[in-house]
Amino acid sequence: MNKITGHYSHAYDDELNEAVDRLIRMGALVGEQLQDAIKAFIKGDRELASQVIQTDRKVNAQEIDIEEHCLDIIARRQPTAIDLRLIVGVLKSINDVERIGDQAEHIAKQLLDEDCQRPTDAQLEDIDMMGDKVLNMLQQALLSFQRMDPALALDVLKQDRLVDHDYGRILRHNLTYMLEDTRQITRGLHLIWVARALERIGDHAQNICEFSIFITKGRNVSHLTEDEVDAVVHDKV
Amino acid sequence: MKTNSTLKMKAENVRVFYGANEAIKGIDMNVYQNEVLAFIGPSGCGKSTFLRCLNRMNDTIDQCRVTGLIELDGQDMYDPRLDVVQLRAQIGMVFQKPNPFPKSIYDNIAYGPKLHGLASKKSELDDIVESSLQKAGLWKEVKDRLDQPGTGLSGGQQQRLCIARTIAVSPEVILMDEPCSALDPIATSIIEELIDELKANYTIVMVTHNMQQAARVSDRTAFFHMGEMIEIGSTTEMFTKPNNKRTEDYITGRYG
Amino acid sequence: MNMNSNNGSVSDNQLIKNKVAASLARRHRQEKLLRGTGLAAVLISLALVSLLFINIFSKGLPAFWQTSITLDIYFDPSVLQISEKPVQRADEHDNAFRQRDLEWRSEVGRINFNRLISTALMDVLPDAEQHRRHVLRMVTSGERFALRDMVINDPSIIGSTQRLHLLTDANIDVWIKGNIDRSLPDHQQQLSPIVRQWADALYANGTIKNRFSFALFMNPDSRSSLASAGLAGAFMGSLFMMLIVMFLAVPLGVAAAIYLEEFAPRNKLTDLIEVNINNLAAVPSIVFGLLGAAVFIGMFNLPMSTPLVGGLVLSLMTLPTVIIATRSSLKAIPPSIRQAALGLGASKMQTIFHHVLPLAIPGILTASILGVAQALGEAAPLLLIGMKSFVATVSVSPMEQSTALPVQIFLWQGNELRNFFEARTSAAIIVLLTLMISLNAVAIWLRKRFEQRW
Numbered sequence: 001m002n003k004i005t006g007h008y009s010h011a012y013d014d015e016l017n018e019a020v021d022r023l024i025r026m027g028a029l030v031g032e033q034l035q036d037a038i039k040a041f042i043k044g045d046r047e048l049a050s051q052v053i054q055t056d057r058k059v060n061a062q063e064i065d066i067e068e069h070c071l072d073i074i075a076r077r078q079p080t081a082i083d084l085r086l087i088v089g090v091l092k093s094i095n096d097v098e099r100i101g102d103q104a105e106h107i108a109k110q111l112l113d114e115d116c117q118r119p120t121d122a123q124l125e126d127i128d129m130m131g132d133k134v135l136n137m138l139q140q141a142l143l144s145f146q147r148m149d150p151a152l153a154l155d156v157l158k159q160d161r162l163v164d165h166d167y168g169r170i171l172r173h174n175l176t177y178m179l180e181d182t183r184q185i186t187r188g189l190h191l192i193w194v195a196r197a198l199e200r201i202g203d204h205a206q207n208i209c210e211f212s213i214f215i216t217k218g219r220n221v222s223h224l225t226e227d228e229v230d231a232v233v234h235d236k237v
Numbered sequence: 238m239k240t241n242s243t244l245k246m247k248a249e250n251v252r253v254f255y256g257a258n259e260a261i262k263g264i265d266m267n268v269y270q271n272e273v274l275a276f277i278g279p280s281g282c283g284k285s286t287f288l289r290c291l292n293r294m295n296d297t298i299d300q301c302r303v304t305g306l307i308e309l310d311g312q313d314m315y316d317p318r319l320d321v322v323q324l325r326a327q328i329g330m331v332f333q334k335p336n337p338f339p340k341s342i343y344d345n346i347a348y349g350p351k352l353h354g355l356a357s358k359k360s361e362l363d364d365i366v367e368s369s370l371q372k373a374g375l376w377k378e379v380k381d382r383l384d385q386p387g388t389g390l391s392g393g394q395q396q397r398l399c400i401a402r403t404i405a406v407s408p409e410v411i412l413m414d415e416p417c418s419a420l421d422p423i424a425t426s427i428i429e430e431l432i433d434e435l436k437a438n439y440t441i442v443m444v445t446h447n448m449q450q451a452a453r454v455s456d457r458t459a460f461f462h463m464g465e466m467i468e469i470g471s472t473t474e475m476f477t478k479p480n481n482k483r484t485e486d487y488i489t490g491r492y493g
Numbered sequence: 494m495n496m497n498s499n500n501g502s503v504s505d506n507q508l509i510k511n512k513v514a515a516s517l518a519r520r521h522r523q524e525k526l527l528r529g530t531g532l533a534a535v536l537i538s539l540a541l542v543s544l545l546f547i548n549i550f551s552k553g554l555p556a557f558w559q560t561s562i563t564l565d566i567y568f569d570p571s572v573l574q575i576s577e578k579p580v581q582r583a584d585e586h587d588n589a590f591r592q593r594d595l596e597w598r599s600e601v602g603r604i605n606f607n608r609l610i611s612t613a614l615m616d617v618l619p620d621a622e623q624h625r626r627h628v629l630r631m632v633t634s635g636e637r638f639a640l641r642d643m644v645i646n647d648p649s650i651i652g653s654t655q656r657l658h659l660l661t662d663a664n665i666d667v668w669i670k671g672n673i674d675r676s677l678p679d680h681q682q683q684l685s686p687i688v689r690q691w692a693d694a695l696y697a698n699g700t701i702k703n704r705f706s707f708a709l710f711m712n713p714d715s716r717s718s719l720a721s722a723g724l725a726g727a728f729m730g731s732l733f734m735m736l737i738v739m740f741l742a743v744p745l746g747v748a749a750a751i752y753l754e755e756f757a758p759r760n761k762l763t764d765l766i767e768v769n770i771n772n773l774a775a776v777p778s779i780v781f782g783l784l785g786a787a788v789f790i791g792m793f794n795l796p797m798s799t800p801l802v803g804g805l806v807l808s809l810m811t812l813p814t815v816i817i818a819t820r821s822s823l824k825a826i827p828p829s830i831r832q833a834a835l836g837l838g839a840s841k842m843q844t845i846f847h848h849v850l851p852l853a854i855p856g857i858l859t860a861s862i863l864g865v866a867q868a869l870g871e872a873a874p875l876l877l878i879g880m881k882s883f884v885a886t887v888s889v890s891p892m893e894q895s896t897a898l899p900v901q902i903f904l905w906q907g908n909e910l911r912n913f914f915e916a917r918t919s920a921a922i923i924v925l926l927t928l929m930i931s932l933n934a935v936a937i938w939l940r941k942r943f944e945q946r947w
Contacts, residue, residue, distance in 0.1 A: 006486070006491035006492060007489065007490050007491050008490050008491070008492060009490065012490065078449055079489070080448070080452070080476045080477075080488045080489050081476060081477060081478065081479050081484075081485045081488055081489050082485060082489060083489045084476070084477060085477065085478070218477065218478030219478075292836070294832070294835065294836065297831075297835055297841075299758075299759055322838045322839070322840055323838070324838075325835070325836060325837065325838040326837075326838040329836065329837070330832075330836035332829060332832055332833065332836070334829055336827075336829035336830060336832065336833040337833075338830065338833060338834075338848060339830075339852065348834075348837065348839075348847070349837040349838065352837065352838060352839055352843065353838060399833070402833075402837065403836070403837070406837060406838060
């Protein structure tokens, strides 16, 4: 944990740390939600799924809470330089974290379609593996934010390629099944939607990493190539 | 923010000594036409001292010695053949505490033009007074009481009167030494707005200890520390992503 | 644990409160003591000042009124046998006429005007024939010159009878005002018994009356006719010296102060000058008198006892005061005004003359006037340059011998006719004080007037 220190006003230090802490806590909540959503989908646990959907209200409340905290800091402290970038990073990150929550809710909702056939074990295995990767990305993204560690963030950015690859594979498999057997279409679409949600979650985790790089390096890297980001992170620009 | 690239003033290796004490330790700086350049830094960092070098106000202090080169439009300002009176007409100065003369509003403005023989007739002088007050945004407030003492105005009005008085001698550069430090927030906003308007016709160099003010009004900012200029650059860059650790510590309110 | 520490801080607070309360009582006591002492000091000094004023005014005010005797003087042509007053003829040279006039005046001067006075007195005094030689003691000796001057001014009054108020002898004034113990035996009285009787009788029937004394203001000092001694000579001397101080010390002092404050470089020499000026201000005034005697009279051979030398000495004495006060009023002008002017491109000279000096003028004026007032009240240095000599004429130029108001006070204070001159001295002090207070009032007025120009 890389605490923010050094301001003449210790209260200011505390407020900034509080903003990061709340973001991490919100991220942890969403991480759990995502984990539960994947678990519920794989196990077919409708009870758990409805819990996941319930959690979303908590997440939304936390987002508003953090946003107010940040506005308060801006209004009273007029942050500059790294502090300003931190607050902007937190404000933008909560948006992505909240969207991850929405995607988890979306995954859980796929289970509520009563008529749908259960996917095969092999199909669930694919989702499980992809889910693990995405979950890992989210946790590392939050860690890179917490530690203000641009190298870790860069690492997470690079992992997204694997997730995209998984999504492509699941999409292709299910398209094939659906072409072969039209009865598979509903189940296939559900699976594609879940994979699509996981892929989006990966993108959101990527955004969080980009913000953590923005905070530490002062450069917006969202539209740069991987090599360019690498150069920014290692101060080669 | 867009900055003009015509060089107006240039400082090279400027050092200022008070007796044996070196207050400014070798500063290089360019000032461009029609920009607002703000100096920030902790107290005693030399920002005001350096500002005073720019119109040779330091000449009036005993035991103050300036070395290095300062140019205005390519002309060496410390050339002994140069008339300092003429120079100060080209480079006006507005001070920290509003300091109108204890005379009428009219006489406050008219003093400079009379001194430099800018008006040959009363009507010309009237015109200068009116246009200066217009430019300083004070005309509407005082046009019916030009004969009343300038010291009777409010603090913010007094400071605008001082700005009008400076404008009246048609300077090219206006130096401002913490112009708002004695004013309330509304008067400060009015002056800041005025600085933004004046930028079209004048080059403005200001010292401020209010960093937010530098952020609000300046195109470029220079950070001074212990008699050195640590960093100079666009204000946006300075306040979002300063290059130097000491700059960042200062503007984010950290002890370095 | 938490509770304990809370309790600890509560009892700590109580302890601190008690300590503060204890020290508070002491502080209040000290405050009261200080205030009481200050008030007492002010009251004592007020009491002393009022005592002084009451003393001076009670003694001095009666001296503004002086006894005079109303007589019908017959300008007897048999006594006043003089030729006609000369008139300048058209073809006559000025010098020739002046010569004739002077001869005529001395002819008038040779006449015994006392005869007119004693004739008139014989009419009003009972039993005058038996005490002939005492008759003229009623009127002060100087009055015969007043009659002479009347005749010289207008010879046509010869043959007429004029009702005149003639000043009585100083001793009669003392007698009537009760400034001498009436029960003293005859040999200790200044006046013979018959004169005292006459004075009482005439005072009772209104022939002798207390009248406002113009002599005090119009006449120079006198030793032969004490009742007609006045302040005019001393006043003129003081006036001349005041003018010299005003036109010498003030401009010089202001100029020196401006130079030292604004232009002089800060170095050893100017430091030395500054120390010297400060020390000069503390030099006793009598030393300046010695200096004046040595330099102006000894080296430059200027005439002794004249207001010129007195004025020069007083100027020297006032100079440091003016310089110091002017410098401090220049220092008091806020530097922001100088900066403003310099920033607009005014030269140093313009800054000083356009801005600094006009703002400093009230202070400079006040300092100057107070300096002049101080000089006006100074006696000691004047004694050393001979201004204590008796001068029986009113000087009309600063080159003529003269005395000064404070010196006149000193001289009268030492006069042997104590019971007449004690009051006269206090009257002179009142005149001097009035003059000083007027000067201070002018200083205050000028300050107010110039300060109104912001």
